[in-house]
Structures are given as C-alpha cells and as structure tokens.
Amino acid sequence: MSETRLRADSARTVQTILEAAERTLNRKPTATMEEIAAAAGVARTTVHRRFATREALIAALALWAAQQMSDAVDAARPETTPPLIALYQATANALAVKLSWGFATNATLAPGNEAERIQAGIVERCDRLFERLADAGGLRPGVTSLWARRVYYALIHEVCQDAAAHPDTPFDADAVATQLVETLLHGVGTPGTTL
Incomplete structure (x- = not known):
C-alpha cells in the first residue's frame, strides 16, 4: 500500500473518530474513550493511537470545529x-x-491553544465586517462594531441553544440566518415605534 493511501486512510479514520466524538459527547459530555471508539466503529486502541488522552481528543475536536467555522466565515468572503x-x-x-x-x-x-488562535481570527474578521457594515450605513450611528458583534454572537448562541433543545424540529439555516440578521439590524419592535 502506498504512503499516500496510508495517509488518506489515517485522515479518514481521524475524521470518523472526530465525528463520532462530536455526536457522542454532544449527547453525553462524560462519555469515555471506549464509548467514542464504539460510536466510531473502531477499536479503543485505534482512538488511543491517534489521541493519547481524552483531553487530546477534545482539543483536536475543538481545533477541527474552529477550522470548520473559519472556513465557513471565509466562504462568505467578508x-x-x-x-x-x-x-x-x-x-x-x-x-x-x-x-x-x-x-x-x-x-x-486551556488558554493559548490553536483553536483559540483560529477563533481570535474569526472575531477579527467579524469585527471588520461590522465596521464595513457601519461604513455602508447598515448600523445606527453610535453603535460600535464591538457592540454589534456581541449582540450578534448572543443571538447566534440563543438560536443554537434552542435548536439543541429541540433536535427533532427541522432547522433551515438560511431562513434562521435571515431572521437573525433582520432582528440584529431592525430589532423585534414594530417599525416607527419610539420611546
């Protein structure tokens, strides 16, 4: 078997383990490496060969997710x-x-990990996007990009919490994104309402 094929097989095994770890830990945050191995359909030794400890597996999982998030933001060409x-x-x-x-x-x-560095880059790109939005007149005068990002992140968090609490309810990311951005930019009140 060629070295290229061995590397590809190894990468697929790692991805399978990470996907199984996400599913398993999302349902049961205290799941053991053995439970994760079983969910991945691999031997426990295979998981331990790739990830020496549960903490190493979780760190790799967080890094993988951070990179997926970074790629998702980049795909929007902010x-x-x-x-x-x-x-x-x-x-x-x-x-x-x-x-x-x-x-x-x-x-x-633990602080200083690679996932944290990637997330910091996402925050920077998000802040620049809100600055561009403000320059284009999309934010009220006096609303800073920092405030906009904090409210935006809070809305995303709440949407995801609700979706996690109702896993059997269909979720249309495009429709929810539209509602979330509309709420961010226009609030929840009726147009023309003043205080």
Whole structure:
C-alpha cells in the first residue's frame, strides 16, 4: 500500500473518530474513550493511537470545529462581498457549523491553544465586517462594531441553544440566518415605534 493511501486512510479514520466524538459527547459530555471508539466503529486502541488522552481528543475536536467555522466565515468572503450579503451568508454558514459541531465549538480548553488562535481570527474578521457594515450605513450611528458583534454572537448562541433543545424540529439555516440578521439590524419592535 502506498504512503499516500496510508495517509488518506489515517485522515479518514481521524475524521470518523472526530465525528463520532462530536455526536457522542454532544449527547453525553462524560462519555469515555471506549464509548467514542464504539460510536466510531473502531477499536479503543485505534482512538488511543491517534489521541493519547481524552483531553487530546477534545482539543483536536475543538481545533477541527474552529477550522470548520473559519472556513465557513471565509466562504462568505467578508472582506470583498457587500457587507450585508456577507453577513447573511456568514450567519447561515456559522449556524450550520455550530449545529453540527455543538460540543466542539463550546469545549473549554486551556488558554493559548490553536483553536483559540483560529477563533481570535474569526472575531477579527467579524469585527471588520461590522465596521464595513457601519461604513455602508447598515448600523445606527453610535453603535460600535464591538457592540454589534456581541449582540450578534448572543443571538447566534440563543438560536443554537434552542435548536439543541429541540433536535427533532427541522432547522433551515438560511431562513434562521435571515431572521437573525433582520432582528440584529431592525430589532423585534414594530417599525416607527419610539420611546
């Protein structure tokens, strides 16, 4: 067997383990390596060969999810696409990742890890997108990109919490992204309401 094929087989095995770990840990955060191996359909020794400890597996899972999120944001082309369109697309993409990798995107890791570095890059791109949106007149005067991002992240978090609490309810990421962005930019009140 060629070395290229061995590497491809190894990469597929790692991905299978990570996907099984996400499903298993999302249902049961205290799941053991043995339970994860069983869910992946591999021997426990195969999991231990790739990940020496449960913590190493969770760190790899968080890194994988962070990279998926970064790729999802990049796919929206937030630097070059008109900011409102980029915000809608990034939101739909981010929701799809967060719902697929819920445990991993919320995993708590030691500071200074690679997933944290990737997430910091996502935050920077998000802030620049909100700055572009503000420059285009999409944010009220006085609303900072930091405030917009915090409210945006809170909305995404709440949407994902609700989706996780109702796993049997169909979820249309595009429709939810539209509602989320509309709520972010226009609130929940009726137009013309003043205080």
